[in-house]
Amino acid sequence: MIRVADVSMRFGRARALDGVSLEVARGEAVALWGANGAGKTTLIRCVLGLLRYTGCVEVAGLDARAHGKRVRKLIGYVPQEIGFFDDMRVGESIRFFARLKAAPFDDVERELDRVGLAGHGRKRVRELSGGMKQRLALAVALLGDPPVLVLDEVTASLDALGRDGFVHLLERLSGEGRTMLFSSHRVDEVTTLAHRVVTMDLGKIIGMCAGSEFDPSTRRAGRPSPASPAMEHSR
Amino acid sequence: MSVAAPIIDRTAFIEFTARPPSALANIRTVTLRELRDAVCSRWFALYTLAFLGLGLAVSSVSAAAAGGVGLAGFGRTTAGLLNLVLLIVPLIALGAGAGAVASDRERGMLPYLLSQPIARWELLLGKYLGLLFAIVACVLLGLGGCAGILAWRGEATSPSGIVGLALLSVALAASMLSVGVLISVFARRASVAVGSSIFAWLVLVFGTDLGLMAGTIAFKLRIETLLLLAIANPLQVFKMWSLSTIDASLDVLGPVGLYAQDTIGDRLPWLFGAILLAWVVVPLAIAMIGFSRRSPV
Numbered sequence: 106m107i108r109v110a111d112v113s114m115r116f117g118r119a120r121a122l123d124g125v126s127l128e129v130a131r132g133e134a135v136a137l138w139g140a141n142g143a144g145k146t147t148l149i150r151c152v153l154g155l156l157r158y159t160g161c162v163e164v165a166g167l168d169a170r171a172h173g174k175r176v177r178k179l180i181g182y183v184p185q186e187i188g189f190f191d192d193m194r195v196g197e198s199i200r201f202f203a204r205l206k207a208a209p210f211d212d213v214e215r216e217l218d219r220v221g222l223a224g225h226g227r228k229r230v231r232e233l234s235g236g237m238k239q240r241l242a243l244a245v246a247l248l249g250d251p252p253v254l255v256l257d258e259v260t261a262s263l264d265a266l267g268r269d270g271f272v273h274l275l276e277r278l279s280g281e282g283r284t285m286l287f288s289s290h291r292v293d294e295v296t297t298l299a300h301r302v303v304t305m306d307l308g309k310i311i312g313m314c315a316g317s318e319f320d321p322s323t324r325r326a327g328r329p330s331p332a333s334p335a336m337e338h339s340r
Numbered sequence: 341m342s343v344a345a346p347i348i349d350r351t352a353f354i355e356f357t358a359r360p361p362s363a364l365a366n367i368r369t370v371t372l373r374e375l376r377d378a379v380c381s382r383w384f385a386l387y388t389l390a391f392l393g394l395g396l397a398v399s400s401v402s403a404a405a406a407g408g409v410g411l412a413g414f415g416r417t418t419a420g421l422l423n424l425v426l427l428i429v430p431l432i433a434l435g436a437g438a439g440a441v442a443s444d445r446e447r448g449m450l451p452y453l454l455s456q457p458i459a460r461w462e463l464l465l466g467k468y469l470g471l472l473f474a475i476v477a478c479v480l481l482g483l484g485g486c487a488g489i490l491a492w493r494g495e496a497t498s499p500s501g502i503v504g505l506a507l508l509s510v511a512l513a514a515s516m517l518s519v520g521v522l523i524s525v526f527a528r529r530a531s532v533a534v535g536s537s538i539f540a541w542l543v544l545v546f547g548t549d550l551g552l553m554a555g556t557i558a559f560k561l562r563i564e565t566l567l568l569l570a571i572a573n574p575l576q577v578f579k580m581w582s583l584s585t586i587d588a589s590l591d592v593l594g595p596v597g598l599y600a601q602d603t604i605g606d607r608l609p610w611l612f613g614a615i616l617l618a619w620v621v622v623p624l625a626i627a628m629i630g631f632s633r634r635s636p637v
Contacts, residue, residue: 153455156635174360178457188449190373192380204369205456207361 106131106253106284112151112160114308121147122158123308131252134285136299136316144308145288146185149257152286153182164253178206181246185258187238189230195241196226199248208249220244220274236267243274254278256287260294272297295319360457367466370458374470378436384474387432391424391482398424399486418501421486422582425509426575429479430516431541436471437520438537440464441631442530450636460632468521468624475513480506504585512578515619516544522623525630548573563599570596571611574619581612 107129114122122144129135137145151158154173162169164176189198196213203210210216213226220240225233233241239259246254256275260268272294279285279298289295295302299316314320361369378384398420441464444450453463487502520537527533552569555561561569570576580597604611 150451150637155451155454155637157633174457174459177455178360180455182452182455184448184452184455186448188444188447188452190377190449192377201369201373202456205361205366205458207359207365207457 106133106165107152107286108161108163109148109152110161110163112148112158112162114147114151114156114158121308122151124160125305125308125310127303127310129284129286131284132282134279134287134298134300134316136295136302137286137288137305138295138302138319139288139305142307143305145305146257147308148305149182149255149286149288152255153177153180178249179251180253180255181243181248181251183239183242183246183254183256183259185261187242189238189241191229191231193230194226195222195228195230195233198230198241199226199244202245203248206249210248216244216248217241219247221270235262236264236271239263239267239271240274243271247278251283253284253286256285258288258290260289260291268294292319363459363462366458366462367469370463370466371470371473374440374467375473378471378474379477383432383436384478387428388478388481391428391478392485394424394428395421395482395486396489399490417490418498418505418586419583421483421505422579422586425479425483425505425512425582426579427545429475429509429513430544430575432478433471433475433513433516434520434523434537434541435534436475437468437517437522438524438527438533439530440467440471440521441524442527442533445636446530454636461628464521464525464628464631465624468517472514472517475517476510479509479513483509501586505582508578508582508585511613511616511620512574515574515616515623518620518623518627522627522630525627525634544573544575548576563595564603567596567600571600571615574616577612577615581609581616584608 107127109125109127112122112125113120125144125148127135127148137148139145147156150156152162152164152169154162154169154176164179167176167179169176190201193201195217199210199213199216202208203216214223217223217226220243222237222240222244225237230238230241239262243259254275259275260271263271268291275285275287275298285298287298296316296319299319302314302316302319303310304312304314399417402417402420441450444453454460483502483506487499519540523536523540524533527536548570552561552566555569556566571580580600583597600608
C-alpha cells in the first residue's frame with residue numbers, strides 16, 4: 106500500500122533521510138521507532154508530500170509527487186502538534202475538513218461520536234483539552250474513511266488515561282483493516298498496535314522486526330540491539 | 341451451475357476513493373473560511389469603523405470648505421476620500437496579506453492544511469480571494485457609508501464618482517494584497533512579515549513621492565523618466581487614474597500629468613489598468629511559485 110524507495114532528504118547541510126526504503130502492505134500496521142532526530146517525522150512528511158525529497162514514494166500505486174492531492178485523499182493524518190483554527194467550533198472544523206477532503210458525511214455528531222467526542226460539536230476548538238484535540242484530529246483523519254492512517258507521535262501529549270483510550274481506539278481502527286504507519290516513543294503502543302517495527306537512526310533504517318518480537322531493552326538506547334536475532338538490517 | 345464471484349477492479353476502486361476535490365471546490369472552501377475568519381476578527385471591524393469615521397471627517401471638512409453645494413464640492417470631497425484610500429487601503433491590504441501564510445506557518449497550521457488533499461496554489465489563491473473579499477467589504481462599507489451619510493445630509497454626491505472610486509480602490513487593494521501575500525510567503529516569522537509589510541507601505545506611500553522629488557532635483561530627471569518612475573508605483577497609478585476620472589484631466593499633477601495626457605492620451609486608462617493588473621498578477625504568481633517550493637515546516 107505504501108512504498109518508499111531510496112528516499113533522501115536534506116535540511117540545509119543536515120541529511121534528514123538517507124536512502125530510506127520501506128514497504129507497508131495493505132492492512133499492515135508499521136511503527137517507526139527511534140530517538141528524536143532519527144527521521145521518523147521527516148519520513149512521514151515525505152509520504153504526505155509536504156517536503157521535497159529525492160527517491161520515490163507511492164501510496165496505492167500513486168506517486169506522491171505527481172499525484173499529491175490523490176495520495177493525500179487516501180491518507181488520514183494525525184500530526185504530533187495539532188494546528189486547528191482555534192476560533193472555529195468543533196462541528197465547523199469537521200465540516201471544513203470534510204469539504205477539503207470531498208468526504209461525504211451527513212452528521213457531525215456521528216463523526217464525533219466515533220472518536221468519543223459526542224456532545225462537543227458546539228465548543229470552540231480552543232476550549233478542548235490536548236487529548237480532545239487529538240481525538241478531533243483523528244475524527245478529521247477518518248473523514249471519508251481513508252484506507253491509510255499516518256500518525257506522528259499522537260499520544261505524546263496525553264495523560265495515561267487518555268493514552269490508553271486513544272491506543273484502544275487505534276487498535277480498533279487497525280482491526281478494521283486500515284493500513285497504518287505511525288511513529289512512537291512508547292514501547293507499549295508499539296507492541297500493541299504494530300505488526301512490524303522499523304527502527305531509524307540518523308535518517309537511516311537500521312533495523313526491522315515483528316511487533317510481537319520488539320525488544321523493550323532497546324528502549325534506553327533508542328536503537329535495536331545488534332544481538333537481537335529478530336533484527337534484520339535493511340539495505 | 342456455478343456462480344461467478346464479483347470481480348472488483350482494484351485500480352478502479354483506488355481511482356474512485358482517491359478522487360480529490362476539484363481545484364474550484366478547494367478554492368471556494370478556503371475562500372469562505374478566510375472570509376469568515378476575517379469578518380469575525382477585530383481588524384475588520386476596526387478598519388471599517390476607522391475608514392468610515394475618517395471618511396466622514398474628510399468629507400465634512402471638504403464639503404464645508406467648498407460651501408457644501410455643487411459638484412465642484414463633490415470633486416473636492418472625492419479628492420479627500422482618495423487621499424484617505426491612498427493611506428488606508430494599502431495599509432489594510434498589505435497587513436492582511438502579510439499575515440496570510442506566515443501566521444499559519446508559525447501556529448503549525450500550515451503543514452496540517454497541506455496534508456489535506458489540496459494543492460498549494462489552491463490554498464494560497466483561496467486565502468487571497470477570502471482576504472480580498474473581506475477588504476472589498478471593508479472599503480465598500482466605508483465609502484458607501486460616507487456617500488450615504490453625505491446624501492442624507494443633503495450634500496453633493498455623485499453615485500458614478502463614488503462607484504468609480506470604489507472600483508479603483510478595490511483594484512488598489514487587490515494589488516497591495518498580492519504584495520502582502522508575497523511578503524508572507526517568504527517571511528520566516530509572522531512578526532517579520534508584518535514589519536516588512538509596514539516598511540513596504542512606508543516606501544510606497546511616502547518614500548516614492550519623496551524619492552521622486554529628491555531625484556528630480558538631484559539628478560534633473562527628464563519628464564519621461566519621471567513619468568515612468570511614477571507609474572511604476574501602483575499608488576501613483578491609482579491616484580492618477582482616480583483624478584482623471586474625477587476631473588478628466590491630469591493637470592493637477594503638474595507637468596508629468598500633462599505630459600502623460602499629451603503623449604498617451606485616450607490610452608491612459610488602459611495603461612493604468614494594465615499596470616494595476618500586473619501588480620496583482622506578478623507578485624501573486626511569484627508568491628505561488630515560492631509557496632510551492634518552500635517547506636511549510
